[in-house]
Every structure is written in C-alpha cells, then in structure tokens.
Amino acid sequence: MVDKVYISETGDYEGREVLLEGWLYNKRSSGKLRFLLVRDGTDIIQCVVFKGDVTEQTFEIADKIQQEASCRIIGTVKKDDRSPLGYELQVKEMEIIASSEDYPITKKEHGVDFLMDHRHLWLRSTRQHAILRIRHEIIRAAREFFDRRDFVLIDTPIFTPNAAEGTTNLFETDYFGSPAYLTQSGQLYGEAAAMAFGKIYCFxxxxxxEKSKTRRHLTEFWMIEPEVAFNDLNDNMVLAEEFVTHIVKSVLKNRKRELDKLERDTTLLEKVEPPFPRLHYKKAAEILKNCEEDFTFGDDFGAPHETLIGEKYEKPVMIHHYPAGVKAFYMKRDPEEPEFALAVDMIAPEGYGEIIGGSQREDDHDVLLGRIREHNLPEEAFQWYLDLRKYGSVPHSGFGLGIERTVSWICGLKHVRETIPFPRLMQRIYP
RNA sequence: UCCGGCGUAGCUCAAUUGGCAGAGCGGGUGGCUGUUAACCACUAGGUUGUAGGUUCGAGUCCUACCGCCGGAGCCA
Structure with missing residues (x-):
C-alpha cells in the first residue's frame, strides 16, 4: 500500500513511492517526456512521465490530460535542484478522476473583469493562494493578539433594528414585515459587552x-473591533499600534514565501514597530497647507490628503483630535479643546490610506443624549445604549481595523478586491 | 450622483490619414528524452458592445444607449 501524501510533505518521502491527488496546473512536453505540474492546494510539484517507464495507457493519459483535470498519481519522490519545490515525482502510474474541458483561465494574462467573473476558478492560481494565505495569517495573528491579552470574543449581530449614523448607506432588508439593516459596525454592541467583560473584541x-467605485471599497468587508473599558484615547492608540505591529511581524515571520511570490518589497514593513508617529489634526492640517493641496481647516481629510500625510512617514501614522463636527455622535470631545473629538485614524504608509478608525466614546449620559438629538437620531432606539451611561458609566475606547485594507497594504496590492475570496462590489455580486 | 477612460476571435491585444480585420495565447492535428508562460509546423476560430447617422467606403468620424474600469464624495 502506497502512502497518500500532500505535496507539501513530499520532502519527507525522498526515494519512496507515494500517491498524490490533485489537479493539473500546467503541462509541458518534449518528445517522449511529459512534464505535469500538479497542485493539491498545499503546493505544486512537477511530475515527470517518461514513455519508457509507464504503460502505453498511462502515457496516453499524461499526454491528453487537460488543465485543471483532477488526477491520482503514483510515483517516486526524487530530489531535483531545478525544481522550485526541491523535489519532483517520477511517475509510475496515473489516472484521471475527472476531466476539465476548456478551462477558461489560461497561462496567458487576463483582464480583471474576466478573472472576477471566474473568481471561483481564479482562486486556484498561485497568486491568489499567496494573498489568501496572508489574509488568513493576518486574521489568525489579530485574534491571537487579543486572545493572549484575555479579551473576550463577542459576536455582535448582523441584523440591526436601526442605523447608528443614518440609514442612507445601509442595506435594508425585510425582517418579518419590518425594516432591518445589515450592520455597518459592531461597535455599539461592543461597548455594551465591554461594560460586561472589560475588554472585548468582535470580528x-x-x-x-455606499456607491463607492474605488480600489479601497467593498460593500461587504470584515472588521475587527476591540473595545476596552477604562481606556482613554492614548491607551487606545497604544493598543492600536501594538496590534498592528503584531500583525505585520506575524506575516513577515510566517508568510515570507507568499510575500516573495507577490514580489512585495518588505523594507518598510520591517520598520513597523511602536511608537507610531502621532499627529494632532492641527499639525496634520499644517502639513497639508504646505503641500499646496486644496484643503480647508475644519474639514475631514479626503483620500488624497491621507495619502499625502501617509507618504511622509515610513510607519503607519495616527492622526487624532479631529474636528468634532466631522465625526460620529458617540465620540467624546476633548474637555480641554471641545471643538475636537477624541478620535484617531491610523493611516497606512505607501499610499494605502486609512486602515483604522477609533475613538474614546462619550460616557456622559446627558451629553450623549444631546448628541443623539442634535443628529436627529431616533431616541427610543438608543435607550439601551444610553443605559450604558446610566448604570456605572466609565471612560472607554476602541477602534475598528479593516481586514481587506490591511491585507492590501501588507501584500502591496493596488486593489482590495483580491484580498477577499468573493468580493462584493457595487457592480459585482457574482459569483 | 458627478468627472475621466475603455468596449475588435474563448483570452490579451494590434490595425498608420477613413481604404482587403491581424498576432500571441488557449483549442485541434503532427514533431521532439529535461521542459520552466517550453519550442517548431499546420489548422479551425469574427454581426469590431447595441441602435442610428456622415461617407464611394467606418473597427476608425458624429449622436444616443448599454457594459466595464478608475477617480471624487462617503468610509475601514
């Protein structure tokens, strides 16, 4: 009985006969030789079929097998320095499990729209493997970071009865005859959980x-949001920079190969280390004034502004104390300068823009109630949220990190659509 | 919603001033004992996004529409 092995394990089987199961990635030939690149999800191995070594039937199979046909191959693992894997398989027998007629994704380049129409098949390519493995590592490291610090994972609801910040940018669904909305953030529920568990995160x-057609936007994206009781804005920034550092270091350590595959220059990623530069909004606005970029003091920063500031630093930058008027109702204002909110955005370097948005939350019941009224929000819907300020309110803060933008930055991609297995964009909900 | 760009073979693209619609890849057939996006020869493959207009003649110029891409706003 031959051992069935994964391609990633073949190094342990040098000189031995093994059984591989996988799909044909590519095929080349030369006279009486057939070179089959076979993938099984763990890696790719070149299988060499020599006409003199196999039956006529096996050689025929090796000759005719189509791209992405599934197959079972028995052969001997041989060390070979010409192979990227270090090993190849000298084939003895093979069989086709299922054929693959006219596989649409060929070896030549394709356009993004075509590839996105075939996203279910595009996932089989090596570049997508590298990106999605890095995504996995980022998520793994993010959870590890909070788990090690004894944060409790609290899953927040996806159906919500009302909008946190107005309904215009929310997806409405029919919830047994009443409108319900798909969540745009777990934060408000995270605050309730933080009052119960002290430190929590939701993911x-x-x-x-929003009708955003840019390289930074998806209509459905993943966010990891910690919320910590008794943390002020400064604690929040320390948490954020340590968190992002842990993620970057984990990827550099555990996904070097994938970064190489993507030809990512990791020079700047290797410099990610606390402390990150911190910029008061006033200071950031001053930088913009010197850049001749169109900007009015008191406005929020647009994407070009963020890029401009982000490119001035080698590490991620944290901009804090935004004008209260441009920020959400739940953000606490600085008692020293009440025109500014205790908010913070983290801007990734290399033009990747905002990856984190966070703040210290308003913890005073009457002030918060006033804000809700100022924003014309339905007061009754926020009773439970106001309760958190009625029963033992404490200073607290948190932030949200966008997974796809983080993947995009760390991988050095120019578009977020490749960072999620099946992206949902304004113009795309297929496949 | 606004601004800009692009729609030609299954895919990626070319077609000079408006003058015979082409190449590579992929498919098919054949050849080669070490290929690395293998190579070589042959072969099939087209309502040039749609509708109208200008012209002797439109892939090319004009109008409208459709689709996609990028950017703004909004945000992670």
Missing amino acids: GPTFRA
Missing part, C-alpha cells in the same frame, strides 16, 4: 451601501 462582516 465579523460589515456592510456599506
């Missing part, structure tokens, strides 16, 4: 119905 999909 789940979020939905924005």
Whole structure:
C-alpha cells in the first residue's frame, strides 16, 4: 500500500513511492517526456512521465490530460535542484478522476473583469493562494493578539433594528414585515459587552451601501473591533499600534514565501514597530497647507490628503483630535479643546490610506443624549445604549481595523478586491 | 450622483490619414528524452458592445444607449 501524501510533505518521502491527488496546473512536453505540474492546494510539484517507464495507457493519459483535470498519481519522490519545490515525482502510474474541458483561465494574462467573473476558478492560481494565505495569517495573528491579552470574543449581530449614523448607506432588508439593516459596525454592541467583560473584541462582516467605485471599497468587508473599558484615547492608540505591529511581524515571520511570490518589497514593513508617529489634526492640517493641496481647516481629510500625510512617514501614522463636527455622535470631545473629538485614524504608509478608525466614546449620559438629538437620531432606539451611561458609566475606547485594507497594504496590492475570496462590489455580486 | 477612460476571435491585444480585420495565447492535428508562460509546423476560430447617422467606403468620424474600469464624495 502506497502512502497518500500532500505535496507539501513530499520532502519527507525522498526515494519512496507515494500517491498524490490533485489537479493539473500546467503541462509541458518534449518528445517522449511529459512534464505535469500538479497542485493539491498545499503546493505544486512537477511530475515527470517518461514513455519508457509507464504503460502505453498511462502515457496516453499524461499526454491528453487537460488543465485543471483532477488526477491520482503514483510515483517516486526524487530530489531535483531545478525544481522550485526541491523535489519532483517520477511517475509510475496515473489516472484521471475527472476531466476539465476548456478551462477558461489560461497561462496567458487576463483582464480583471474576466478573472472576477471566474473568481471561483481564479482562486486556484498561485497568486491568489499567496494573498489568501496572508489574509488568513493576518486574521489568525489579530485574534491571537487579543486572545493572549484575555479579551473576550463577542459576536455582535448582523441584523440591526436601526442605523447608528443614518440609514442612507445601509442595506435594508425585510425582517418579518419590518425594516432591518445589515450592520455597518459592531461597535455599539461592543461597548455594551465591554461594560460586561472589560475588554472585548468582535470580528465579523460589515456592510456599506455606499456607491463607492474605488480600489479601497467593498460593500461587504470584515472588521475587527476591540473595545476596552477604562481606556482613554492614548491607551487606545497604544493598543492600536501594538496590534498592528503584531500583525505585520506575524506575516513577515510566517508568510515570507507568499510575500516573495507577490514580489512585495518588505523594507518598510520591517520598520513597523511602536511608537507610531502621532499627529494632532492641527499639525496634520499644517502639513497639508504646505503641500499646496486644496484643503480647508475644519474639514475631514479626503483620500488624497491621507495619502499625502501617509507618504511622509515610513510607519503607519495616527492622526487624532479631529474636528468634532466631522465625526460620529458617540465620540467624546476633548474637555480641554471641545471643538475636537477624541478620535484617531491610523493611516497606512505607501499610499494605502486609512486602515483604522477609533475613538474614546462619550460616557456622559446627558451629553450623549444631546448628541443623539442634535443628529436627529431616533431616541427610543438608543435607550439601551444610553443605559450604558446610566448604570456605572466609565471612560472607554476602541477602534475598528479593516481586514481587506490591511491585507492590501501588507501584500502591496493596488486593489482590495483580491484580498477577499468573493468580493462584493457595487457592480459585482457574482459569483 | 458627478468627472475621466475603455468596449475588435474563448483570452490579451494590434490595425498608420477613413481604404482587403491581424498576432500571441488557449483549442485541434503532427514533431521532439529535461521542459520552466517550453519550442517548431499546420489548422479551425469574427454581426469590431447595441441602435442610428456622415461617407464611394467606418473597427476608425458624429449622436444616443448599454457594459466595464478608475477617480471624487462617503468610509475601514
């Protein structure tokens, strides 16, 4: 009985006969030789079929097998320095499990739209493997970071009865005859959980119905949001920079191969280390003034502004104390300068823009109630949220990190659509 | 919603001033004992996004529409 092995394990079987199961990635030939590149998800191995070594039937199979046909191959593992894997398989027998007629994704380049129409098949390519393995590592490291610090994972609801910040950018669904909305953030529920458990995080999909057609936007994306009781804005920034550092270091350590595959220059990633530069909004606005970029003091920063500031530093930058008027109702204002909110955005370097948005939350019941009224929000819907300020309110803060933008930055991609297995964009909900 | 760009073979693209619609890849057939996006020869493959207009003649110029891409706003 031959051992069935994964390609990633073949190094342990040098000189031995093994059984591989996989799909044909590519095929080349030369006279009486057939070179089959076979993948099984763990890696790719070149299988060499020599006409003199196999039956006529096996050689025929090796000759005719189509791209992405599934197959079973028995052969001997041989060390070979010409192989990227270090090993290849000298084939003895093979069989086709299922054929693959006219596989649409060929070896030549394709356009993005075509590839996105075939996203279910595109996932089989090596570049997508590298990106999605890095995504996995980022998520793994993010959870590890909070788990090690004894944060409790609290899953927040996806159906919500009302909008946190107005309904225009929310997806509405029919919830047994009443409108319900897909969540745009777990934060408010995270605050309730932080009052119960002290330090928590939530991790789940979020939905924005904004008609954004840019390389940074998805309508469905994943966000990881910690919330910590008794943390002020400064604690929040320390947590954020340590968190991002842990993620970057984990990827550099555990996914070197994938970064190489993507030809990512890791020079700047290797410099990610606390402390990150911190910029008061006023200071950031001053930088923009010197850049001749169109900007009015008091406005929020647009994407070009963020890029400009982000490119001035080698590490991620944290901009804090935004004008209260441009920020959400739940953000606490600085008692020293009440025109500014205790908010912080983290801007990734190399033009990747905002990856984190966070703040210290308003913890005073009456002030918060006033804000809800100022914003014309439905007061009754926020009773439970106001309760958190009625029963033992404490200073607290948190932030949300966008997974796809983080993957995009760390992988050095120019578009977020490749960072999620099945992206949902304004113009795309297939496949 | 606004601004800009692009729609030609299954895919990626070319077609000079408006003058015979082409190449590579992929498919098919044949050849080669070490290929690395293998190579070589042959072969099939087209309502040039749609509708109208200008012209002797439109892939090319004009109008409208459709689709996609990028950017702005909004945000992670």
